[in-house]
Amino acid sequence: QQQVKQSPQSLIVQKGGISIINCAYENTAFDYFPWYQQFPGKGPALLIAIRPDVSEKKEGRFTISFNKSAKQFSLHIMDSQPGDSATYFCAARGGTGANNLFFGTGTRLTVIP
C-alpha cells in the first residue's frame, strides 16, 4: 500500500503564483520528510527537508509546512517560475535506525510564463 499519499497529480500555475503540493502519511515512526525535484531525463534531487519537531522550514522560495497531529506536510513554492516546472516527490524516512525512503506518487508542476 502507498505509505505516503501525494496530491495533486498535476498542477498548472501562472508565473509568479504559489504552487502547493500536499502529502499525508500514517506511520508515526517516520522521522524525516524530504522533498525531491525531478527534471526529465534526470534522477530526483533533494530540494528541502524537515523533521517532525519543526512546523515550518523555508529555503528561498521553497517552504515546507508540517502538521504532526494531522500527519500531513506540504510544499509551497512562492513566486513560481517556469524553471520550477518539474515533477516533485514527497517522501518519508522509515524511522530510527532506518534509512529507506517511502516516496509519494509525484506531482507534475507546470509553470506558465
Next chain:
Amino acid sequence: DAGVIQSPRHEVTEMGQEVTLRCKPISGHNSLFWYRQTMMRGLELLIYFNNNVPIDDSGMPEDRFSAKMPNASFSTLKIQPSEPRDSAVYFCASSLWEASNQPQHFGDGTRLSIL
C-alpha cells in the same frame, strides 16, 4: 565530486535476455539503494544495502531480480530472464548511513525497454 554513476543510460533488449544494470555510488557513501520508476507505480524501492550488506529486499518483485554489492564502490541489479513488464527507469541512489538527516543522491537512471 562525481555523483552517482549509472550505466548504461539506455538499454533495449528482447524478452528473455539477461539484463545487468550497474551503479557506482558516491565515494564515501555507505548506503546504496535501487529504485524502479514507472508511470503506474511511481518510484519504488527495490532493495538497499548498508556497508555492502543487503538490508531490505522486500521490494524486489520476484526471483528474476537480483542485486549484489561486492564492494563499496560498485553494485549491480540483474534481471534474468527479462520480461516486457520490467520496462521502466531504474535509479540507483547512495547516502551516508547515520542517524542524522543525510539525503539520498540519485544517479540519472537507466531507461530499460524490454521488447
